[in-house]
Amino acid sequence: MSYKIVFFDIDGTLVNEEKVIPADTIAAIHELKATGVEPVIATGRAPYFIKPLAESLGIDSFVCLNGAYAVYRGEVVYKRVIDKESLEALVQLAGTHKHSLVFEGEHSFFSDTAECPMVTDSVLSLKVELPGHDPEFWKSNDIYQVFLHCETPDEEKYAELTDRFTLIRWHKQAIDVLPAGGSKAQGIEAMLKQLNIPVEESVAFGDGLNDKEMLKFAGLGIAMGNSNPELLPFADYVTTHVDERGIRNGLIYAGLLPQEAAVK
Template sequence: MSYKIAFFDIDGTLVDEEKRIPADAIEAIRRLKERGIEPVIATGRAPYFFKALAEEVGIESYVSMNGAYVKYKGQDLHESKIALEVLEKLVGLAQKHKHELVFEGKSAYFSTSPEHPFVFEAIASLRVEHPGLDADFWRKEGIYQVFLHCESHEEQLYATELPELRFVRWHAKALDVLPNTGSKAEGIKALLDRLGIKPEEAIAFGDGLNDKEMLQLVGLGIAMGNSHAELLPYADYVTTAVDEGGVKNGLEYAGVL
């Protein structure tokens, strides 16, 4: 297969546990670009969480917030916001159960309580600036994704009451909340359609539960060696861990380096 584009998750794929990009991954992406293959970030993170990283690795385009906001070479390409009435139901339910929320807009994010230990612990794991405090931010600006801070046994309180939403855990104390049709695959499809590239001409790398749909969509879905065990059945190939040359080895397996 002749591949034309490659999508890369960030946490656990492009960066290690210390949020550093291995030198061999930077070099592999440089070589990939030399061969005319477009590298694109595909992440659950919002754009303001990875601007410096994208610049360091030389990637111009991204599928962010689990497919809800896509930008290609500086141009907005796809947006999928959570409906205001659905957000209102989520906020009411979170207040009822005394759980904190973090609302992600296009250019900023705010929490109902940034000092809550669950919020602090989860956000700290991302190594990014902590959110400001604005419990009504969701009323003022379009929201693409929400962090719900609760433990795993409490998830069902929301899934049964809010069928309009999808909940994907990324931390012991936090879940991504997105539209029920939302996924990285949705954003990737929008980008591929715009570029006239078939899914089978794409490669994707991931390691987490929010990468399932993405790996299934593309022609070659590669799971990192450090992946969540539940992701592995969705991969066509399992490369080595992020700090063991995982990106480079996966691209070599694909025959593009």
């Protein structure tokens, strides 16, 4: 198969636990671009979280907010916002349980709580700035994703909202709240249609639970060697660890970089 486009998750895929891009990953992405294959970031992060990383890799196309917002070379090609009625239901329920929310818009994000240790811990783990404080932000702005802050035993308190939302845990104290059925695969599908590229000619790399649909959807789904074990059944191939030339070795498996560069 001749692949034309490759989608890369960020955390645990392009960057390691220290949120650093391994030098060989940077080299591999630049080598991939030189072949004419399009590299695209596919992440749960918002667009304003990824700018420095994207620039360092020379990537200007991305699927962000777990598929709810997609941009190809500076042009927005897909948006999926959360409806206000669903947001209101979430706000009311989270308020009842005293769980903090962070609302992610197109250009900025805000918390409904002035100070919350869970918000601080989860957001700083991404090595980005903390959100502003505006409990009303969701009312007057398009919201694509919400961080719900609670620990695992409290997740069941939101079971009544599963017809409105997809909930995916990404931190011990935080959950991504997406529109029902939302996933990176939706944004990827929209971008492929825009570019008239068959899904069979796409590759996706990931390591986390929010990468399941993406790896299953792509023509070739590659899981990192450091992946959550629950992701592996959805992958066509498991490459090496992010710090062990995992991106390069996966691209070699896909036939997109020379075989002689592989390291086992």
